Amino acid sequence: METVYVVKGMTCGHCAGSVTSELTALPGVEGVDVALETGNVTVKSAAALELDQVRAAVDEAGYELVGVA
Ligand SMILES: [Cu+2]
Numbered sequence: 001m002e003t004v005y006v007v008k009g010m011t012c013g014h015c016a017g018s019v020t021s022e023l024t025a026l027p028g029v030e031g032v033d034v035a036l037e038t039g040n041v042t043v044k045s046a047a048a049l050e051l052d053q054v055r056a057a058v059d060e061a062g063y064e065l066v067g068v069a
Contacts, residue, residue: 005068005069008065019034023041026049
């Protein structure tokens with residue numbers, strides 16, 4: 001399945017890379033795609049992810065999870 005999360009504060013490829021690596025480390029995540037222009041982060045996973053886990057991973061990268069698109 002794919003879920004699109006909205007993340008605030010990413011401005012460049014480095015930001016996108018930090019978020020991607022934190023999210024990729026979550027159990028069950030199969031792919032992460034960041035659209036910098038919108039802040040949309042598309043996550044592919046086998047099963048639904050816990051929003052709290054996704055928020056913690058985004059926070060760990062230094063950004064803010066605004067919600068689900
Ligand atoms: Cu950056």
